Amino acid sequence: MTQKYNVTDIEANKRIDKLLSDMITDVSRSEIQSWITDGHVHVNGRQVKANHKCQNGDVIEWTVPESESLAVSAENIPLSVQYEDTDLIVVNKPKGMVVHPSVGHQHGTLVNALLYHCDALSYVNGEERPGVVHRIDKDTSGLLVVAKNDHTHNKLAEQLLAKDIDRRYEAIVHGVIEHETGMIDAPIGRDRNDRKKMGVRENGKSAITHFRVMNRYKDFTHVECQLETGRTHQIRVHMKYIGFPIVGDPKYGQRKTMVIGGQALHAKYLSFNHPRTDELMHFEVEPPSYFQELLAQFPPENIY
Secondary structure, three states: OEEEEEOOHHHOOOEHHHHHHHHOOOOOHHHHHHHHHOOOEEEOOEEOOOOOEOOOOOEEEEEOOOOOOOOOOOOOOOOOEEEEOOOEEEEEEOOOOOOOOEOOEOOOOHHHHHHHHOOOOOOOOOOOOOOEOOOOOOOOEEEEEEEOOHHHHHHHHHHHHOOOOEEEEEEEEEOOOOOOEEEEEOOEEEOOOOOOOEEEOOOOEOOEEEEEEEEEEOOEEEEEEEEOOOOOOHHHHHHHHOOOOEOOOOOOOOOOOOOOOOOOEEEEEEEEEOOOOOOEEEEEOOOOHHHHHHHHOOOHHHEO
């Protein structure tokens, strides 16, 4: 299917390969360059080279070429299993691990580890994302439930859609939040100026995050966030939107932040009804050591 995009004034004079790689976040720039070379990309109806500089009002058209599926292999990677039965498995994903393989991340993912650990996984989302019902970002740690069969997957997906799965996170944010609790109701879509980022947009998808203050410090706040919806980067975008970006966030954090290899965000609590027995299941894991060590840097006398 051919896709179209109108170049904006902000994007004028940007190379076509750079512009498309910013827009299509799961494809590398080198792969997009090969699309251009092979004639899958046109500007104003003409085939161009990768170094072509786009102008305001240009119409870009591209067709994603059919590609072979990623060869997803089982890898003997340790897993922190919180619960497992014949239908599902709940794991505590470490910070720095990608959930499923993609271009540029074909090995060392949670899916690679699950394929080694489990005899079977659901294939509702295809061979490249077996078992994956919901995701968390690479540098976010914490709880995920994975389906071992399609029945379980579909039932869990129904609970997600009905907002019956309770997902709570802990985060450390810049600034002191004065309110004890709050709700952020702001739609999320692609950022207008950077296609690799999300942002609050009027025409975005509905997104609701609830938060509760756990502790206040001189320049930081320790919060719990509860997802009502599950948009890409939702907590990170929403906390930035209200003026309290997450510490260490390289994409949405403030310019001067702590360098901790990613955002201080941890998926600590997960509850759902078991798809087969309807039993209420709930799990909770403490934040990893780096998170707790970060909090320990704020001495008690600095609590706001």
